[in-house]
Amino acid sequence: MKRTRPKFLAPAGFSRGIPGGWRIWSAIGTAAAFALLTAGGPVASQQVAHAEDAESSAALVEPDPATPEGDPTSPEYWRYCSIDGFLASECGGTQTSCPPGTLMSPITWVGTCRNPADGRDYIVSYNDCCGKGPCGQTFVHRNEGDKPVYYSHKSNDIGWCMGEANAAYNSTVSIVIGVADEPAQ
Amino acid sequence: MRHSDGHPSSRAALRAAGAVLVALLAVASATASPRNDYMLQCQGCHRPDGSGLKGSVPDLRDTIGRFVDVRGGREFLVRVPGAAQSPLSDARLAEVLNWMIRTFGPSDVAARFAPFTADEVGHNRRPLDDVLPVRAALMHRIEARRARGQASPAALDAPRDKVSRSH
Amino acid sequence: MSPQTARSVRSQLRVRLRRRSALLALLGSALLAPPIAARVPIEPIGRVAVLDKPFDPHWLWAADALNARLSLVDLDDSAFLGQLNTGWGVPAALFPRSGKEIYVPETYFSRGTRGERTDVATIYDAISLAPVDEVILPAKRGINPLATGNAALSDDDRFLAVFNMTPATSLSIVDLETRSLADEVSTPGCSLAYAVGARRFATLCADGGLLIVELDDAGRVSRRIRSEPFFDPEADPVTEKAVRWGDRWVFVSFEGYAYIVDFSGDEPRFEPRWSLLSDEDREQSWRIGGAQHLALHEASGRLFSLVHVGEVNTHKDAGTEVWVYDLASHERVQRIELHNPGFTFMGYPIKFGADWFYEFVLDHVVPRNGIDLIAVTQDDDPLLVTGAKFTGAVAVYDARSGELIRRIFTPNMSMLGLFTQPRRSAAH
Numbered sequence: 001m002k003r004t005r006p007k008f009l010a011p012a013g014f015s016r017g018i019p020g021g022w023r024i025w026s027a028i029g030t031a032a033a034f035a036l037l038t039a040g041g042p043v044a045s046q047q048v049a050h051a052e053d054a055e056s057s058a059a060l061v062e063p064d065p066a067t068p069e070g071d072p073t074s075p076e077y078w079r080y081c082s083i084d085g086f087l088a089s090e091c092g093g094t095q096t097s098c099p100p101g102t103l104m105s106p107i108t109w110v111g112t113c114r115n116p117a118d119g120r121d122y123i124v125s126y127n128d129c130c131g132k133g134p135c136g137q138t139f140v141h142r143n144e145g146d147k148p149v150y151y152s153h154k155s156n157d158i159g160w161c162m163g164e165a166n167a168a169y170n171s172t173v174s175i176v177i178g179v180a181d182e183p184a185q
Numbered sequence: 186m187r188h189s190d191g192h193p194s195s196r197a198a199l200r201a202a203g204a205v206l207v208a209l210l211a212v213a214s215a216t217a218s219p220r221n222d223y224m225l226q227c228q229g230c231h232r233p234d235g236s237g238l239k240g241s242v243p244d245l246r247d248t249i250g251r252f253v254d255v256r257g258g259r260e261f262l263v264r265v266p267g268a269a270q271s272p273l274s275d276a277r278l279a280e281v282l283n284w285m286i287r288t289f290g291p292s293d294v295a296a297r298f299a300p301f302t303a304d305e306v307g308h309n310r311r312p313l314d315d316v317l318p319v320r321a322a323l324m325h326r327i328e329a330r331r332a333r334g335q336a337s338p339a340a341l342d343a344p345r346d347k348v349s350r351s352h
Numbered sequence: 353m354s355p356q357t358a359r360s361v362r363s364q365l366r367v368r369l370r371r372r373s374a375l376l377a378l379l380g381s382a383l384l385a386p387p388i389a390a391r392v393p394i395e396p397i398g399r400v401a402v403l404d405k406p407f408d409p410h411w412l413w414a415a416d417a418l419n420a421r422l423s424l425v426d427l428d429d430s431a432f433l434g435q436l437n438t439g440w441g442v443p444a445a446l447f448p449r450s451g452k453e454i455y456v457p458e459t460y461f462s463r464g465t466r467g468e469r470t471d472v473a474t475i476y477d478a479i480s481l482a483p484v485d486e487v488i489l490p491a492k493r494g495i496n497p498l499a500t501g502n503a504a505l506s507d508d509d510r511f512l513a514v515f516n517m518t519p520a521t522s523l524s525i526v527d528l529e530t531r532s533l534a535d536e537v538s539t540p541g542c543s544l545a546y547a548v549g550a551r552r553f554a555t556l557c558a559d560g561g562l563l564i565v566e567l568d569d570a571g572r573v574s575r576r577i578r579s580e581p582f583f584d585p586e587a588d589p590v591t592e593k594a595v596r597w598g599d600r601w602v603f604v605s606f607e608g609y610a611y612i613v614d615f616s617g618d619e620p621r622f623e624p625r626w627s628l629l630s631d632e633d634r635e636q637s638w639r640i641g642g643a644q645h646l647a648l649h650e651a652s653g654r655l656f657s658l659v660h661v662g663e664v665n666t667h668k669d670a671g672t673e674v675w676v677y678d679l680a681s682h683e684r685v686q687r688i689e690l691h692n693p694g695f696t697f698m699g700y701p702i703k704f705g706a707d708w709f710y711e712f713v714l715d716h717v718v719p720r721n722g723i724d725l726i727a728v729t730q731d732d733d734p735l736l737v738t739g740a741k742f743t744g745a746v747a748v749y750d751a752r753s754g755e756l757i758r759r760i761f762t763p764n765m766s767m768l769g770l771f772t773q774p775r776r777s778a779a780h
Binding site for chain 1: 382415417440441461464467494495517518521543556557585589591592668
């Protein structure tokens with residue numbers, strides 16, 4: 001099977017925070033093979049955030065996955081350590097900018113991820129991009145340091161499209177805003 | 186530091202070493218930078234420049250410092266749930282509050298206010314469960330001060346380490 | 353031929369033709385129109401079906417955020433009975449004990465994905481599934497994927513509390529009797545809403561405690577109670593996905609500890625926590641996890657907990673088993689191994705071959721993707737329903753034996769909330 005970029009197709013009507021937790025590569029392959037026996041349609045596949053998938057994400061973009069920081073198209077990329085959403089960088093934006101025509105949420109939550117290249121912890125701001133429907137490209141849901149919704153400044157489940165960006169959820173950026181200190185006491 | 190070569194000098198040397206050790210410890214906790222703590226615990230809602238969100242997150246610029254000049258204001262800053270319920274230790278929360286006043290101003294307050302200490306924070310640190318009326322009352326006091334033309338803190342508003350009556 | 357003759361000939365021809373036509377008609381009618389009445393009655397245009405009852409314990413409402421709707425399916429015969437379309441976010445249905453209506457808080461934008469935002473509490477008739485009324489809410493409902501906790505119905509069915517986040521948090525209180533907004537309660541540092549009495553709601557606070565608000569007859573706050581922390585939000589927070597047990601609520605933490613809170617008195621009473629996982633379980637890295645990972649059968653006092661083997665930070669990961677606990681003894685009484693519910697694509701079932709073959713493939717060939725949601729019906733023949741986030745298929749088990757009964761395809765493209773009916777007394 002030709003390796004194409006895995007996608008989660010998310011038609012209109014989607015809103016915030018649907019986690020993509022499982023992978024159905026071989027399931028879909030099997031189902032597709034047996035689709036001849038039934039009126040089954042084409043099947044979808046999706047990219048998920050588990051370590052064993054690291055080798056399955058195709059290196060179709062310029063960043064060299066052999067770099068110590070890793071592959072920014074992979075869910076395992078270091079700065080996505082607690083992201084919950086579609087990657088803005090796959091949706092017409094970049095890791096630090098929202099896709100064209102969207103609004104970056106001014107209100108957000110801020111986490112910490114370790115960069116394997118230098119072993120430092122970086123402070124990452126996970127602003128949402130709002131005003132357009134769900135992007136439908138690579139969805140990543142990882143929960144390092146995530147807390148429940150009532151601990152709101154550390155929750156990735158909250159729909160952060162608020163304030164000037166009070167609109168539908170499109171995707172999420174991961175902006176490095178600082179270098180962390182030692183862990184909180 | 187002078188070499189110790191006798192009793193009195195060795196005691197002096199010990200004191201000096203102790204002072205250096207204390208200084209080193211102070212530096213070690215200070216590398217837990219208040220700016221980073223602000224980023225991780227506060228900035229998501231208060232925004233990097235403290236401007237907040239009109240209608241739901243107050244603008245701290247040129248305002249946050251004014252709370253220390255009115256009765257109950259210092260306690261309030263410790264008791265807002267975002268501060269009281271943060272995972273920061275009392276010492277680090279004190280440093281963040283001090284950093285915020287110095288950074289967001291107003292600058293005249295920043296220049297002269299008595300910094301928060303871990304003790305003061307620890308004594309007051311119970312989250313308010315109805316913030317808006319308390320804040321409104323404090324803003325009223327702040328405005329009254331401004332109307333009276335008071336620029337410097339009254340003696341009444343000197344920092345206390347005691348728990349003040351809850352509002 | 354003279355005109356007279358022609359007329360006479362024409363009239364003679366007409367008579368002959370008439371006679372022939374009549375003969376042909378007679379023959380034709382004998383051949384083509386058998387002499388029995390028409391079987392299919394003439395039908396009226398414009399009828400709309402209604403449900404034959406307002407609720408059934410074995411009905412499931414399945415939330416589909418991709419289609420912005422709730423689907424109603426019958427768990428006994430797999431029938432699709434209807435739907436409610438519900439705006440942005442994960443819709444949640446709230447059921448009064450009368451069963452006559454269904455309440456759903458909804459969010460809409462004037463230009464679809466943008467524009468002026470309107471939030472409403474929509475009131476649906478439970479039999480017709482038509483919207484019959486709405487109460488406009490402050491347009492700041494908290495949007496997140498939680499199935500429960502974003503809204504709550506007071507035990508007397510009078511008031512609806514809707515959780516807001518701007519990021520400042522508050523509750524909008526809707527008076528369902530007057531169909532109007534009664535109050536907005538600021539809940540700084542605390543979030544969500546759980547019904548804990550006739551006119552009381554509890555919110556979860558970031559310090560590990562509760563803020564409880566009591567309402568008066570007009571729906572305005574008459575009392576606020578702030579509890580001490582009952583868990584450590586830094587070390588081991590409880591998930592938001594608590595389940596109700598009469599006057600008590602059961603919260604479970606990331607590390608698998610059950611915290612039961614008794615709200616029967618004036619103040620909340622916190623029972624000592626107990627572990628859902630034995631030392632051996634922890635050694636094997638069993639963990640709680642899922643999107644809707646708890647269910648509780650109130651009458652029998654059984655807690656159902658979705659579990660998987662995994663590392664820390666997997667509190668939202670899919671589960672492979674449901675472990676059942678007796679809440680009186682705190683003992684685990686059963687382990688239910690979960691089956692793959694099946695796949696759908698764009699709402700269409702992916703099914704192939706004979707049933708036995710299909711089930712064989714699901715159980716033994718395709719990798720287990722795990723279950724993200726569980727729910728249990730509240731009747732005396734309870735069913736356990738399991739779903740996964742990106743399939744419309746659900747698996748239905750006998751909740752007592754753990755035996756898989758059937759798989760049901762719903763037309764959902766996503767599954768983000770499973771709602772069963774509350775237990776109702778015979779009086780309702």
